[in-house]
Amino acid sequence: MATVETRTITKRFEGHTAVDGIDLLVKEGEFLVLLGPSGCGKTTLLRMLAGLETPTSGEVVIDSRIVTRLPPRARNIAMVFQSYALYPHLSVFKNIAFPLHAVGMPRDEIRKKVEWAASMFGIERLLERKPRQLSGGERQRVALARAVVREPVVFLLDEPLSNLDAKLRTAARDELQQFQRRLGTTTIYVTHDQVEAMGLGDRIAVLNEGRMHQLGTPLEVYGDPADTFVATFIGSPPMNLIESDHVITGFRPEQYLPRAAFAADEAVHALPFVVNRVENLGADRLVYGTLEPPSPQARVISRLPSTVTVAVQPGERHEFAVRIRDLKHFDGATGLKKPGPAR
């Protein structure tokens, strides 16, 4: 268990800055998610933490040791790759044992450790198989076992669930979280899937174009986004944003409901609109529409839970509203959150 820290870490490739001066402090035992779209620098950042890339400037600190120039094996970390990177010519047993051989552990100790790691993920019966004989889920577990077996102080995970099919993914996500809680090892997890991030992370670092836009708990990044990028990246469907007079006002689809759904004395802001399209998803309905004047003619989305039974048809005009305290305000020029209570 260790803290992980980056100090103004930067990585520049030919003519392109992948990571631009990020300061990050990961607490002991924390499950931190690096979230962002492709190309935002999250994988580069992870690789610098692992020692697979050298930063152009800045420092990496693991367990209060400056490790910036140290090779991966001197950092006492373990990594799970998106492709799992299992050694195809070695059996599952030898795959898991590989890091232990590398440090010269005696044979019987290795056997014990491998069996312990394998039992943690329920793959004991697979030990003599080769990777190509395993399913995607089984391979993922072998990769995890290999990471765990050395008992490192930090786990680095690079989109380990993205190669699993959707059904498997939710189960795997659950198992992953439980296993991390059990071991209590500091974990840094990269993903572009914000549902995964929200589900797994103790805190989420939202990255875009090499910069960190916000670092906070899922509740914080969802309920109190630092700027319009975070506001629209997190949450599906994305937050509604309306620009007027250099101020961008935002509200989430599930906060945009028929006036009647709110209590009569609730302070709300009315935003009537015309319905364009309705998607009935079963548990919710998504209503797509365009705002009516005096609001700017912006497209908006409302998410109606099945408990709200108001009939909505395309072409109709409806009086929907948002609670005043649910409104978020952002600066029209910078996109940053405007401090202070909504008015």
Place this chain on the structure above:
Amino acid sequence: MTAAGGAAPRVPGWLHDEQRLGTLLLAPAIVYIAALVGFPFLLAVFYSVSDATVGSRGLNFVGLRNFREIFDDPVFWRSLQNAVVFTVASQLLVLVLGKMLAMALYKDFRGKWLVRFLILLPWVAPISLGSIGWLWILDPVYSIINWLLQALRVIGPTDRLIWLGQPELAMLSVIAVNVWRLLPLATVIILAGLSSIPQDIHDAAAVDGAGFWRHLFQITIPLVMPIMLVALLFGIVFTFTDMIVIYVLTRGGPYDTTQVLASYAFFTGIMGGDLATGAAISLFLFPLLVAAAILFLTVARRAEVA
């Protein structure tokens, strides 16, 4: 699948039948190969048990007489031994050097295209012409190597190494030239194999703590092995059956010390006119090819490592 309306071109029905089409497309090549490889091969077998010469009109069956004769011929055994030595020594060197060079070429660097061009030269140049270049370099009087050795005071000013005239040196020279011409191909093939290993695997090994040698011997080499075997296979076949390097450099001399099966077959059969004996000698190349073919098939089958 019928043509739509009158706009589509009208083709005979059989061009749609895939099975028929496949056979039709494949047939000319197969017929050609059967006629020009299969048939002459059978003929070679036939000649080896006959008394055919370049001048003779008819052919008589003579049983295994030719084979008995070559088994009594010390030059034949010498040729066989030389061929084996020549092949094993060349291939060992090619494999090791090729691996080293492939690893050196793995990463990108400035001027890589130039290095690659230079490295490929021995292979793209016609073998006979490249060998002539070496003939000049190894010339008894004007050898540049001798000149350099003298200039560096490794040998005396009147000493001369007759590279192609002294038995051990001749074999060494011939092996060196063969390595020279095969190294580019082996390197390129091994390099392709190296490039096919996903970077992730190297990263995982780095994170798992593998040092340079462990990484090389436990990860890289096992994963490149199938392709290295293919390169080895080609090398063995090209070397064991080759006569060009030896023909140009030594003509099999001095005194048959560099004679190999292929060159001996040539000198006996074509230059000497004794087709039957020549054919018999050359047939001894065949078992090796069968072994190589089997190896190749095994590799091709077991090649799925991922």
Place this chain on the structure above:
Amino acid sequence: MQAGGLNVKAWIARTGHVALLTAFALFLAFPFYWMLVTAFKETTDLLNVRNNPFLFNAPPTLDNLRVLFGDTEFGIWILNTLQVGVLVVAITLLLSVPAGYALARLSGRWGHRLGIAIFLTYLVPPTILFIPFSRIISALGLQDSMWSLVLVYPSFTVPFCTWLLMGFFKTVPRDIEEAAMVDGLSRFGAFVKVVVPISSAGILTVVIFTLTLVMQEFVYGLTFITSSSHYTVSVGVPTFLVRGDVYFWGSLMGACLIVSIPIAVLYNLFVDRFVAGFTVGAVK
């Protein structure tokens, strides 16, 4: 302290790397450099044992090349080789393009095996077949004729090129052909009008490779051709120019260089594709 250690290691690794590459490049390329130097040296300079061979002790001269083109049949040999090359390329394409496609698309399981079998015939060396061939060729009356080579060369170009093309065609997505067939073409039509044009790079690679195989071939050329004006360049230079006791080294080296360099340049442009096609077929 750590940073310093890493830098020294990196420096050593890099110097070692450069040294290794230089050594190999020297070993492999030096003979050609030497051919270049020798080709332009005065013969008296070349044969003077006391001269430093690395220097041009007399000014460089084109005499050797003049002798080569003027007094020998070198030019004719080049023409012969090109003629044979073009014809062999045509025959090879005609046979192996359809065959490669058939193996890639139309043969299923046994297609791959058949492809390997065809490829293995490439391994049957000329040094087994040349003896029966010598009789076959004279029986056909093609002795000493360029046509003997045109007939026999495809026996090794076709197997290899079929294998290469099988690999190349396999990389063409099936969707494209199927789209063409939905649009009204037959399978054969899709092959001719869609797959072949898409694979033009692969086919070009095969053309280049066939040409180099033709230009390098020696054994059959030596066996079938007897008169000097009918030689191909790969055979003519060693047999005709290297005779007796006095070799015209300058011209000889010039000849070797003139033939090798264009092939090298051409080949270098295609070597990546060649290796890709070759290994796709093998390790798949």
